[in-house]
Amino acid sequence: MIEIKIDIDDINYGDVVSKLMPTLKKKLSEGAEDGSTKKLLADILNIAGNLPVSMIDVLPQSIKDEMAVSIINNSKKKLIELAENTADKYDVCVKVCDISAEIK
Numbered sequence: 001m002i003e004i005k006i007d008i009d010d011i012n013y014g015d016v017v018s019k020l021m022p023t024l025k026k027k028l029s030e031g032a033e034d035g036s037t038k039k040l041l042a043d044i045l046n047i048a049g050n051l052p053v054s055m056i057d058v059l060p061q062s063i064k065d066e067m068a069v070s071i072i073n074n075s076k077k078k079l080i081e082l083a084e085n086t087a088d089k090y091d092v093c094v095k096v097c098d099i100s101a102e103i104k
Contacts (some may be wrong), residue, residue: 001097007104013064014057021045021052065103072101 028042045052056064072079080096087094 011064011068013059013068014053017056018050018053062103069101069103072099076100 025042025045028038028045031038033039076099079099083096083099084094087096
């Protein structure tokens, strides 16, 4: 087995949130019925504008890092699939056993 380690520092979390917002709004709007929680969240995001980005920007770095680690660890299955599919795209046959994140 080979272990590959990547250290990441200085993430612009506000930029990440602003890039994800259109996708999140679209996902929440798809198939949302009036009065549903999904529709309510989509409406809130539409009204909020850049507020989510501003909120992320003012959080302490430690909180933003904890959120990122949690998202990565909770998305493990999708990230493994993405890594394997990307490798396959370049004709590299690999089996990714694990992907995880931790704060150093």
